[in-house]
Amino acid sequence: MRTRFHEELDQLAAQLQAMCQRDRTAVATATNALLRADLELAEQAIDxxxxxxxxxxxxxxxAVTLLALQAPVAGELRQVVTAIQLVGDLARMGVLSEHIANIARRRHPDFAVPESVRPIVARMGAAAIAMATSAAAVLGSGDPGDAAALDSQDDTMDRLHHDLMAAVLGADWADGTTTAVDLTLLGRYYERFADHAVQVGRRTIFMATGELPDDWPNSATTPEN
Incomplete structure (x- = not known):
């Protein structure tokens, strides 16, 4: 009976990793749609x-079936409950990617991102892809050290978001109010995508060690706002 339970737990873990990999594909496709003003790519990302x-x-x-039918205890229970929380983070990453793709679709055939800030947005997209890649690897390995490293990757996204907002709010901004609103939203979507990737790492630390991320000795993570 416990062998079957652990097989199903492993299957759930594989599903979570696959979901995170799908998030990576979604944000990569949405970013390409945005930077290329490509309607077909935007539709692919939304799908x-x-x-x-x-x-x-x-x-x-x-996860709910495991809770209801297998009566997990101790570390097993922690894994199942954390898996349910992870599903929420991974689903939200998908929603944020869809928001990015929707802006590209709404502005087509025009570019939603003007040339003046396109390099910054491209780097934000690359940072989001890198974080989703790392999060998927962490879900596969369960390594708390790698999970904690996601926080430093988030620092890159935070700097890029700051740079984007500085450009949009600068005195020499010349691309209009509508574009400024789109870019403000895009900056927030990428930033929140990264925050949820960090949460994947934080939850993995707890799942692997039983310790809160802020209490784990090697963790440099900070609570989500």
Missing amino acids: ICRDLDAQRDDCEHG
């Missing part, structure tokens, strides 16, 4: 994000 809803439902159903 990927909607597929994530089905993955979320499968993961939640699997």
Whole structure:
């Protein structure tokens, strides 16, 4: 009976990793759509994000079934409950990617991102892709050290977000109010995507060690705002 439980727990962990990998594909496709003003890519990204809803439902159903039928205890219970929390973070990453793609679709055939800040947004997209890649690897390995390292990657996103807002609010901004609003939203979407990736790391630390991330000796993570 416990062998079957652990097999199902491993299956759930694999589903979470696959969901995170799908988040990576979604944000990469949405970013490409944004930077290229490509309607087809925007639609592809939106379709990927909607597929994530089905993955979320499968993961939640699997976790709840384990709770209801297998009566996990101690570390097992911690893994299952944390998995349910992870599903929420991973689903939200998909929603944020869809928001990015929707801006690209709404402004097509025009570019939502003007040339003046396109390099910054491109770097924000690259940072989001890198964080999703790292988060997926952490979900596969369960390594708390790698999980804690996600926080330093988030520092890069925070700096880029600051640079974007400085450009939009600068006295020499010449690309209009509508574009400024779009970029403010985009900056927030990328920043929140990164925050949820950090949460994947924080939850992995707790799942692996049983310690709160801020109490784990090697963790440099900080609580989400």
